[in-house]
Amino acid sequence: xxxxxxxxxxxxxxxxxGFAGPAAADTTLTxxxxxxxxxxxxxxxxGMVADFEKDNPGIKIxxxxxxxxxxxIAKILTAVKGGDAPSVAVALSTDMFTLIxxxxxxxxxxxxxxxxxxxxxxxxxxxxxxxSQTGGKTWGIPFQRSTIVLYWNKEAFKEAGLDPEKxxxxxxEMRAMAAKLTKRDAAGAVTQWGVSIPSSxxxxxxxxxxTTPNGAILANDxxxxxxxxxxxxxEALQYWMDLAQKDKVHPPGIVEWGTTPKDFFEKKVxxxxxxxxxLTNVRANAKxxxxxxxxxxxxxxxxxxxxxxxxVFKAASAEQQKAAALFADWMTKPERxxxxxxxxxxxxxxxxxxxxxxxxxxxxxxxAAGVARDQLEHAVAELSTHDNQRxxxxxxxxxxxxxxxxxxxxxxxxxxxxxxxxxxxxYK
Amino acid sequence: xxxxxxxxxxAARAEPWLLLLPSIALFATFTHIPIVRTAIDSFHSTPxxxxxxxxVGLANxxxxxxxPIFWKALxxxxxxxxxxxxxxxxxxxxxxxxxxxxxxGRGLLRMAYFTPTVxxxxxxxxxxxxxxxxxxxxxxxxxxxxxxxATNWLGSQATALPAIMVVTVWKEAGFFMIFYLxxxxxxxxxLKEAAAIEGASDLTVFRRITWPLLMPVTLFILVNAVIxxxxxxxxxxxxxxxxxxxxxxxxLFHLYQVGFKFWDQGYATALTIVLLAILSLMALVQFVAxxxxxxxx
Numbered sequence: 001x002x003x004x005x006x007x008x009x010x011x012x013x014x015x016x017x018g019f020a021g022p023a024a025a026d027t028t029l030t031x032x033x034x035x036x037x038x039x040x041x042x043x044x045x046x047g048m049v050a051d052f053e054k055d056n057p058g059i060k061i062x063x064x065x066x067x068x069x070x071x072x073i074a075k076i077l078t079a080v081k082g083g084d085a086p087s088v089a090v091a092l093s094t095d096m097f098t099l100i101x102x103x104x105x106x107x108x109x110x111x112x113x114x115x116x117x118x119x120x121x122x123x124x125x126x127x128x129x130x131x132s133q134t135g136g137k138t139w140g141i142p143f144q145r146s147t148i149v150l151y152w153n154k155e156a157f158k159e160a161g162l163d164p165e166k167x168x169x170x171x172x173e174m175r176a177m178a179a180k181l182t183k184r185d186a187a188g189a190v191t192q193w194g195v196s197i198p199s200s201x202x203x204x205x206x207x208x209x210x211t212t213p214n215g216a217i218l219a220n221d222x223x224x225x226x227x228x229x230x231x232x233x234x235e236a237l238q239y240w241m242d243l244a245q246k247d248k249v250h251p252p253g254i255v256e257w258g259t260t261p262k263d264f265f266e267k268k269v270x271x272x273x274x275x276x277x278x279l280t281n282v283r284a285n286a287k288x289x290x291x292x293x294x295x296x297x298x299x300x301x302x303x304x305x306x307x308x309x310x311x312v313f314k315a316a317s318a319e320q321q322k323a324a325a326l327f328a329d330w331m332t333k334p335e336r337x338x339x340x341x342x343x344x345x346x347x348x349x350x351x352x353x354x355x356x357x358x359x360x361x362x363x364x365x366x367x368a369a370g371v372a373r374d375q376l377e378h379a380v381a382e383l384s385t386h387d388n389q390r391x392x393x394x395x396x397x398x399x400x401x402x403x404x405x406x407x408x409x410x411x412x413x414x415x416x417x418x419x420x421x422x423x424x425x426x427y428k
Numbered sequence: 429x430x431x432x433x434x435x436x437x438x439a440a441r442a443e444p445w446l447l448l449l450p451s452i453a454l455f456a457t458f459t460h461i462p463i464v465r466t467a468i469d470s471f472h473s474t475p476x477x478x479x480x481x482x483x484v485g486l487a488n489x490x491x492x493x494x495x496p497i498f499w500k501a502l503x504x505x506x507x508x509x510x511x512x513x514x515x516x517x518x519x520x521x522x523x524x525x526x527x528x529x530x531x532x533g534r535g536l537l538r539m540a541y542f543t544p545t546v547x548x549x550x551x552x553x554x555x556x557x558x559x560x561x562x563x564x565x566x567x568x569x570x571x572x573x574x575x576x577x578a579t580n581w582l583g584s585q586a587t588a589l590p591a592i593m594v595v596t597v598w599k600e601a602g603f604f605m606i607f608y609l610x611x612x613x614x615x616x617x618x619l620k621e622a623a624a625i626e627g628a629s630d631l632t633v634f635r636r637i638t639w640p641l642l643m644p645v646t647l648f649i650l651v652n653a654v655i656x657x658x659x660x661x662x663x664x665x666x667x668x669x670x671x672x673x674x675x676x677x678x679x680l681f682h683l684y685q686v687g688f689k690f691w692d693q694g695y696a697t698a699l700t701i702v703l704l705a706i707l708s709l710m711a712l713v714q715f716v717a718x719x720x721x722x723x724x725x
Binding site for chain 2: 070074077098101102103187188189190191199200201251252253254255256258259262263266268387389390393396397398400401403404406
């Protein structure tokens with residue numbers, strides 16, 4: 001960043017004045033936050049923190065960039081075990097049970113007045129609160145949240161003789177359209193796939209985009225029981241496998257999450273499933289007209305949510321905890337949520353944020369950004385249980401086994417269920 | 429020997445210990461004490477929130493024996509070691525012999541061979557990720573010229589581990605080459621000249637002179653290669669994340685997942701002890717078995 005001498009001076013002066021202020025009464029918070037999407041996110045966060053400090057004299061925030069989500073939870077847990085926990089942090093909403101089991105966090109219910117708490121928690125989309133509440137308490141405040149959407153290449157649709165303005169509405173439609181969109185050369189080798197659903201890293205999340213429309217919920221609210229082997233789940237997996245193995249309109253084997261947007265830009269896939277967080281990326285890099293749609297329906301619409309929540313830590317003092325709750329509230333106020341959503345591509349967390357002028361202007365120029373919001377009413381919690389990573393891995397491994405053709409759908413889900421039951425036995 | 433005065437003897441005995449003290453302190457703090465701590469922790473359960481750690485005997489080791497992913501990772505690791513070590517050492521030797529000769533552009537060639545070593549593994553993995561990408565990745569573009577279709581190298585269980593091994597060989601061979609190259613240059617030309625006068629063929633010279641004299645270096649490289657085969661997992665994070673369905677999961681990667689994703693430290697420490705035992709055993713075997721055939725000048 002280039003700075004004129006004057007702004008540098010001004011910044012220095014402000015810094016000095018800040019230090020000269022009434023330091024004794026200040027409450028200082030340590031705030032860990034991850035960055036999971038492209039763009040100058042650290043700069044945006046620093047700017048918001050500075051604004052917060054201006055609005056709330058007496059509270060100082062030490063914002064610490066803590067790497068990816070994975071790094072962040074590792075840093076948090078290490079700090080907690082080492083007796084140096086942050087006061088407040090953003091981490092995956094699915095880390096809720098892990099943090100509770102480690103006795104690391106406190107619920108927000110105790111940090112704000114009772115009448116205020118109820119209205120505050122209700123101000124967010126219920127789809128986002130699903131991953132933030134358990135046992136009647138609210139442990140997380142939604143901040144950087146996303147869902148899965150379908151991106152389609154309008155040019156490819158035109159070439160295939162499809163209506164470029166119409167995305168597939170149902171599973172059958174997606175399958176039929178994908179067949180038309182799959183192009184082969186003279187030797188029979190595929191040059192363009194119809195549809196692609198990534199399956200590396202965290203296939204369970206994308207899989208929830210199939211199980212939810214088919215009427216299955218993968219885990220109970222208490223996080224102690226999974227439903228991997230239900231017939232609806234097996235059927236959803238069979239659909240995914242058939243796209244690749246039977247219809248051959250989806251790339252075979254494991255599709256890498258990281259290169260999927262590139263596959264789309266290179267016109268190797270005509271429709272892709274990925275996070276709304278990629279919206280800004282696709283907008284900048286797709287050299288063709290593209291559309292954004294809700295995931296196709298089976299029995300109903302549906303997608304999991306994803307992304308990060310605010311957590312407040314037990315080790316912090318009562319004052320720090322109160323200040324942390326205030327900070328989380330301030331950061332998620334409608335104007336800020338709108339500003340954050342526009343800058344990053346995350347879905348604004350409350351309906352009120354979509355009523356702000358900034359958001360309305362943004363949506364008027366870029367309606368695709370509204371699709372994620374429309375899908376939220378059908379959204380369910382991202383898979384989250386006690387010992388979350390292990391229980392999710394049981395599903396991931398077996399999904400990959402089925403998708404690479406070493407297990408049948410029924411066998412894979414039966415094995416995943418058995419493994420998850422074994423792990424969750426300790427929590428019942 | 430006369431009886432030394434107690435004072436002098438104390439000073440004389442203390443001196444070597446004082447000289448050793450800095451390195452002993454460092455080794456103890458960062459290696460020996462952690463190993464002992466890890467060994468003790470491996471007999472304890474993982475502390476969780478309000479539940480403190482308690483003694484569980486061999487439970488963590490029993491869990492390991494019953495963990496199918498552990499066995500899969502162990503087998504993968506052995507395949508990985510057997511597949512990469514001889515190949516990278518052989519390639520290193522061939523490259524070293526090649527660039528040790530009088531050929532044009534020798535400096536450039538040496539640099540080219542060494543470049544992969546200089547690059548960080550994470551960067552290398554990101555480059556290879558796009559080599560392996562179906563359709564527009566480098567490999568598939570080349571295959572396309574010959575009329576082959578797209579291959580999902582990293583996304584199928586049959587090819588994922590070999591694909592990871594290729595990256596390892598590519599990365600390691602240049603590093604080992606440097607050691608061979610240095611060793612080749614210490615071999616006295618007199619020996620070759622003498623052999624030439626006797627009318628020995630190139631092959632005989634290599635078999636009877638060069639190779640035996642390279643033995644100390646080969647042992648050094650072999651020890652390093654074995655350790656690396658169990659230690660280098662950076663690229664797995666980028667390329668496959670241990671997938672598909674643990675097809676590329678190896679011991680250290682599994683250990684990381686258990687320790688820092690599942691936060692099951694009890695089990696993770698048990699895995700660490702097993703990994704340590706495997707490595708110590710292998711180093712011992714190598715020194716005893718290969719040591720006999722090593723000639724030091």
